[in-house]
Amino acid sequence: MTSLSLKNVSKSYGTVEVLRNINLDIEQGELIVFVGPSGCGKSTLLRMIAGLEKITGGTLEIDGMVVNDVPPAQRGIAMVFQSYALYPHMTVYDNMAFALKLAGKSKVEIDTAVRAAADRLQLTDYLDRLPKALSGGQRQRVAIGRSIVRDPKVFLFDEPLSNLDAALRVATRIEIAQLKESMPDSTMVYVTHDQVEAMTLASRIVVLHGGDVEQFGPPLDLYERPANTFVAQFIGSPAMNLLDAKVTGTGETTSVQTADGGHAAVPIPSHASDADSAVKLGVRPEDLTITDSDDFLVAADVDMVEALGETTVLYFMSGSGEPGLIAKLPGIHKIARGTNIRLTAAPEKLHLFDDKGTSFLYR
DSSP states (O other), rough: OEEEEEEEEEEEEETTTEEEEEEEOOOOOOOEEEEETTSSSSSHHHHHTTTOOOOOOOEEEETTOOTTTOOGTTTTEEEEOOSSOOTTTTTTHHHHHHHHHTOOOOOOHHHHHHHHHHHHTTTTTTTTTTTSSSSSSHHHHHHHHHHHHHHHHHHEEEEEETTHHHHHHHHHHHHHHHHHHHHTTOOEEOSOOOHHHHHHOOOOEEEEEEEEEEEEEEEEHHHHHHHHHHHHHHHHSOOOOOEEEEEESSSEEEEEEEEEESSEEESSSHHHHTTTTEEEEOOOGGGEEESSSSSOOOEEEEEEEOOOSSEEEEOOOOOOOOOOOOOEEEEEOOOOOOOOOEEEEGGGOOEEEOOTTTBBGGG
8 A cells, every 4th residue: 555654754954943753644545735834844844755855853654665765766756846847848748758758668658648647637639739838727737647647656746726826726626636536546745825725635634833743634623623723723714713711610511701701611521620720712703603692702893894795704803902803604794893793603613722722622
């Protein structure tokens, strides 16, 4: 089985430590997505897998073989870059065939591989064109096709959609998802800063921050059960709201009171030692609803309204100067700026984080 295993992998540039003790096991057929803010080390980690960056510490295994010192060309990987890196003077056919020619494959083998990849990527009608005669999405498909013909053990994608406009990005993202379905045994590692790409494409997501893995798991696990406040606010758009609160009751259900007098009984266990402690109560904007009841989470004045048709996004004032609350309501709501609104959410949609930012579910 084609698999990747990273054991205590680290990367330093002199005294600057970029990645620390990364431990990941990636199974055959998975599409793993690395996400995180700029500078978190996601592209560096991908380049270490490719062999383009030297591993400072730990071991990298492909198919059970340690490849720390194996040259990139001998690792059985193919990489698709952010910039398409196509040869401008070569046709689509020749761009896709180039690596096979260098490998000494016969003309029949090359032609069979190139035409099969072109058919899979809907490029057959463009094989005689130069890259300058293609759209951005078509050029990216050629770059992917150049990787497919090599039949690698692992595909590496380094932000392949960032150079495309919004419409092409959506279309190409769907094409990559369809490509993965047509190649169920292929292992893919994909780097992006776009969480929509991560959520829609990934078998599992690796969230990186400051050189560490914050959480590794299926997309909906990260959305529904974030391990800490960083993941909670990084996954999901708009970001999860974090309300200052105090624990007023512990046990199988934790009772909390928010700073402005709201309260909730959260179905998450807590310890007796949590009593009266300061916590963050997390609730996603799309889980908030308007209520007239005295049983509310938070009451605040509307600062701005975005009427998007299918949803209405409300932004609320914050007296502390911190970013205010956001509510994302389905449908059209005619609400004036300055209106004081009470909001609530279903108890099972609430999250609790301790003073270190760790979810109560992962302590």
